[in-house]
Amino acid sequence: MEDIVERFLAGNRRALARVISRIENETPEGREYLRQLYPHSGRAHTIGVTGSAGAGKSTLTGALAAEYRRHGKTVGIVAVDPSSPFTQGAILGDRIRMQDLALDEGVFVRSMAGRGALGGLAPSINDVVAAVDAFGFDYIIIETVGAGQDEVEIAGTAMTTVLVNNPGTGDDIQAMKAGILEIADVLVVNKADHPGADTLASQLQGLLNLSPKDMRRPPIVKTVSTRGEGMQELAAAIAEHREYLDEHGLLQQQREKNARHQVLSAARAILLQRIQAATPDEQLDGLVQRVASRDLDPHTAAEELANVVSG
Amino acid sequence: MEDIVERFLAGNRRALARVISRIENETPEGREYLRQLYPHSGRAHTIGVTGSAGAGKSTLTGALAAEYRRHGKTVGIVAVDPSSPFTQGAILGDRIRMQDLALDEGVFVRSMAGRGALGGLAPSINDVVAAVDAFGFDYIIIETVGAGQDEVEIAGTAMTTVLVNNPGTGDDIQAMKAGILEIADVLVVNKADHPGADTLASQLQGLLNLSPKDMRRPPIVKTVSTRGEGMQELAAAIAEHREYLDEHGLLQQQREKNARHQVLSAARAILLQRIQAATPDEQLDGLVQRVASRDLDPHTAAEELANVVSG
Numbered sequence: 001m002e003d004i005v006e007r008f009l010a011g012n013r014r015a016l017a018r019v020i021s022r023i024e025n026e027t028p029e030g031r032e033y034l035r036q037l038y039p040h041s042g043r044a045h046t047i048g049v050t051g052s053a054g055a056g057k058s059t060l061t062g063a064l065a066a067e068y069r070r071h072g073k074t075v076g077i078v079a080v081d082p083s084s085p086f087t088q089g090a091i092l093g094d095r096i097r098m099q100d101l102a103l104d105e106g107v108f109v110r111s112m113a114g115r116g117a118l119g120g121l122a123p124s125i126n127d128v129v130a131a132v133d134a135f136g137f138d139y140i141i142i143e144t145v146g147a148g149q150d151e152v153e154i155a156g157t158a159m160t161t162v163l164v165n166n167p168g169t170g171d172d173i174q175a176m177k178a179g180i181l182e183i184a185d186v187l188v189v190n191k192a193d194h195p196g197a198d199t200l201a202s203q204l205q206g207l208l209n210l211s212p213k214d215m216r217r218p219p220i221v222k223t224v225s226t227r228g229e230g231m232q233e234l235a236a237a238i239a240e241h242r243e244y245l246d247e248h249g250l251l252q253q254q255r256e257k258n259a260r261h262q263v264l265s266a267a268r269a270i271l272l273q274r275i276q277a278a279t280p281d282e283q284l285d286g287l288v289q290r291v292a293s294r295d296l297d298p299h300t301a302a303e304e305l306a307n308v309v310s311g
Numbered sequence: 312m313e314d315i316v317e318r319f320l321a322g323n324r325r326a327l328a329r330v331i332s333r334i335e336n337e338t339p340e341g342r343e344y345l346r347q348l349y350p351h352s353g354r355a356h357t358i359g360v361t362g363s364a365g366a367g368k369s370t371l372t373g374a375l376a377a378e379y380r381r382h383g384k385t386v387g388i389v390a391v392d393p394s395s396p397f398t399q400g401a402i403l404g405d406r407i408r409m410q411d412l413a414l415d416e417g418v419f420v421r422s423m424a425g426r427g428a429l430g431g432l433a434p435s436i437n438d439v440v441a442a443v444d445a446f447g448f449d450y451i452i453i454e455t456v457g458a459g460q461d462e463v464e465i466a467g468t469a470m471t472t473v474l475v476n477n478p479g480t481g482d483d484i485q486a487m488k489a490g491i492l493e494i495a496d497v498l499v500v501n502k503a504d505h506p507g508a509d510t511l512a513s514q515l516q517g518l519l520n521l522s523p524k525d526m527r528r529p530p531i532v533k534t535v536s537t538r539g540e541g542m543q544e545l546a547a548a549i550a551e552h553r554e555y556l557d558e559h560g561l562l563q564q565q566r567e568k569n570a571r572h573q574v575l576s577a578a579r580a581i582l583l584q585r586i587q588a589a590t591p592d593e594q595l596d597g598l599v600q601r602v603a604s605r606d607l608d609p610h611t612a613a614e615e616l617a618n619v620v621s622g
Contacts, residue, residue, distance in 0.1 A: 038608035266613030302577030
């Protein structure tokens with residue numbers, strides 16, 4: 001065990017992969033790795049790339065990683081979107097040579113989509129990001145589909161959230177009105193060579209103009225990520241947002257917010273495990289059946305369970 | 312309080328709206344309403360309508376509700392998608408007269424998108440559905456965006472999940488490969504008058520043909536929901552799925568699965584409240600700051616918190 005941590009800290013990628021697997025499977029070993037490695041995390045700039053399916057998030061993620069690599073920076077990619085090519089076990093791309101990234105020692109790609117897509121337990125994405133961070137990557141890009149509670153929370157853990165839009169899906173604007181804009185630090189109009197890109201950019205600008213004057217307005221960056229166009233501008237916009245966070249003391253505030261959320265979620269998970277460990281199967285099954293047959297409501301049943309570990 | 316429950320059970324819609332507000336705000340009053348009303352729930356057929364933004368879920372939901380109304384059935388609609396027109400406080404539609412639905416006493420529409428979109432606490436959607444169910448609607452349609460952990464779970468609570476696809480967004484196929492198909496009981500190719508609808512239908516059929524022979528293969532229904540086309544077929548496919556569930560004893564199994572999930576989630580929430588009530592602010596703040604500064608990992612901090620209510 002010590003050996004794995006040592007090899008991890010010496011930069012061994014197999015050790016990183018193993019640590020992540022243990023963390024993902026929520027084994028005691030994984031917890032112990034995390035405990036030992038956590039003090040080494042917190043140095044990477046974490047970037048959330050979010051947007052609906054088909055917006056081109058994966059290609060953009062690859063192109064942005066390539067841009068950072070050109071400047072000698074290392075990049076970890078954590079893909080949470082089940083529709084991401086990264087999560088299909090293959091890194092493919094037509095024009096951009098994403099396979100180059102796969103062979104690049106300065107890039108690490110990890111997919112976490114499997115469990116979410118099948119409706120399993122919430123994956124420990126923050127813990128995985130912490131491990132990738134502790135390994136020493138300069139940037140970590142977290143690719144998420146950007147809808148649903150969990151996705152919003154994941155985006156919330158990134159220091160800079162990039163919202164990717166593409167021309168032709170007018171419904172995105174509706175979604176953004178409903179609050180998604182509030183999480184975006186940088187707006188991307190991807191596929192900027194398609195008709196409608198300028199219209200989309202103006203619509204977004206129009207939305208931004210409606211936001212309160214004292215709020216920071218996210219810049220709009222046009223990209224054609226299949227050709228790597230606009231990546232310098234995107235990297236600059238991300239760097240600028242990082243500076244903004246630093247200058248306003250917001251980074252520390254965000255770190256505390258995320259820490260609070262993670263600690264409370266983890267405490268909840270621990271208590272749930274204790275409930276399950278302390279409750280005989282027959283008792284839990286009995287309660288569940290009473291709820292299923294509408295004899296009892298879920299909250300009253302839950303009170304009974306909660307009292308098993310905390311009276 | 313008794314009065315509200317009585318009025319609710321007598322079919323008073325204001326009482327229904329009030330009960331839902333209390334449930335949404337998670338007040339003790341809301342819990343008590345739910346406790347009293349829960350035994351009256353479990354009679355509606357719940358239908359999840361899911362699919363990416365722009366797939367036409369809202370229009371389809373409206374058209375399907377209109378189809379049920381033509382047969383004298385009552386319909387509750389719970390919209391969870393932040394991009395849904397239902398959740399924008401307006402029920403609008405070009406060709407289908409959705410305003411008719413708004414004025415129809417046999418239809419009840421409730422939006423729950425606000426909190427999710429802003430990254431707040433998980434809304435108590437199951438509890439709201441239980442209340443609408445207890446009120447006596449024949450069908451409850453739950454409209455969700457269909458991506459992200461919560462959305463998948465919400466879809467899981469519906470008896471029949473309808474996955475809406477539309478031609479022209481090839482990425483949906485990718486997403487489905489990754490597991491979304493596993494949650495779909497009925498597949499809809501919406502906007503079937505658009506070019507590419509037949510191609511999409513064949514692609515979906517091709518995917519279905521790859522699934523194990525002993526698995527039920529969801530039917531594919533073509534619709535043009537703006538004109539109400541295909542709604543009879545969709546209602547028939549939903550009814551057929553309901554029969555399938557009944558015949559194979561799967562309805563009871565699903566009810567138990569949902570009940571288990573709801574009871575455990577509620578127990579977790581109760582324990583979290585107890586932690587927060589039992590922990591002095593300074594202690595929680597101190598732990599959070601140590602995690603934020605990477606002095607302590609979130610799980611170790613969480614253990615400490617969990618021990619406050621359960622040693």
